[in-house]
Amino acid sequence: MTDSELDTLFAAARTDRTEPSAAFLDRVMDDAMAACPAPAPERSARRSRPAPRGVLAGLVAALGGWPAMGGLATAGLFGLWIGYAAPGPLTPTPLNFWAAAMTWPT
Template sequence: MTDRRLTDEDLETLFEAGRAARPAPPDALLARVMDDAITEAGGRSAGVIGPVPRRGVLAGLVTGLGGWPALGGLATAGVVGLWIGYVAPGGIDTVRAAMLGGGYGIADMMPSLDGYLAEG
């Protein structure tokens, strides 16, 4: 049985046989289910819907910016920007001079195969 390969048609035949042989639930079971449903439905009442509380301006602003995680990132970036602006690090001029006035030309930055093709 496990070595037999079933085609799609064979499987469909088996599924149709399974669908046709579906037993109906007993009437006593259906009656008990309906009795339980009526009992549960009778004990419940509709809930009272109260007024929806209004959100404040700050809550709307936080939601508009993307929530508390985004507001935390925005606050961190603001504090770092203020700190860098206040401290004014002197190393920035050194980095700028090294990047713009370096000893390498633009041709030195382009990759080439000259080192691999040299004879020797």
């Protein structure tokens, strides 16, 4: 198809404002309602969690449980390692480079 044929086709499509019939829309809605899952039955009463026993159990529960405590322990040990094995002082070469990069040309 050429560009002029496409322009004619698109112009015709823009001017054609046919609306779907009510029977078609009813069939679409019936199909949509058939595809929806059935609602879950209501629960009569929810069982509450037992209260944590002890200070440590309360702290663990407040922080998100044992998986969160594992992440906190890992992050803490990693922080201690970074503090212990800190990188050495910078050599003069990078310092000279940064000093030269920070000066403004005059």
